[in-house]
Amino acid sequence: MSHPTARLDNTVHQRVRLGILTVLSEADRADFTYLRDALGLSDGNLSRNLQVLEEAGFVAIEKTFEGKRPRTWVSATKSGEQALAAEVAALRELLGGVEGKRDAKAPRRGGALRASGEAPA
């Protein structure tokens, strides 16, 4: 079996893109403004990341009008949902593997160590 890092997808691995796909995995669709505010991004930053995800086939973008106001809706495609699930699984496996090794190295310290907080860089 390959190392979890080999299963990380460069397109999805970026934090913002992971965030976009996570929101879209819970909702059927989200509009541009919601994603921008929820992720704390600028318009330009969100646009660039959405473009990358759209080109990879991970999201679908639909432009609509409400009266005269344009609105951009974004939804995750099936392959986007699968890519997110695979990425999160690989990250968890990676984290679990490192924690397991650290536990094995320090059995006298009394059980599992949390990944964040105590680890020296």
Place this chain on the structure above:
Amino acid sequence: MVYVTETAQTLGELERLRLQTRRQLEGLSFPLVLFGGISLVAAALSAALGEEAQGLFWALAGPAGGVAVSLHYRRRELDLGLSRAAWPYICTAVALMVGCFVLGFLEQPWSVGPWLAVAAGYLVFGGLERSAAVIVMALTLAALAVAVGALEVTPVAVILNAAYGVAFLATGLAARARRDER
């Protein structure tokens, strides 16, 4: 070790984002409060005019309430900029209404059939919304309907409309209060 810390932080952040999105999408309080109110009116009608009157009332108020709920969800979706798939809710609502209509023809002790259909519908809604409170409410109401049917307690429509109305209102208002707190 820096990478491990970052990975843990990323996973934690994704979980926070997932829960935040789920909370934003929670929307059962409006239908619960609306149908709670309608149920209490139906209970009053049953007590004043008899059980046939509440059947006619539900035939009009049920679909009208359904339309009001769908309009509410549509407006909410546009205000929030976030939506979830509507078809599981629509299918459940249609099945609930058909169930109520078909089971409404049954005689005692199965005259509680429409209320069992409503409880089953809300059990599905609770599952769709991942709401433990709605699931517990639906199971409790189903148990109450079975008990009323089995013990042949009367008048069925007054008792069950009132009980369903109070339970819907209490659960809906509690959900709204929790949402406002956040």
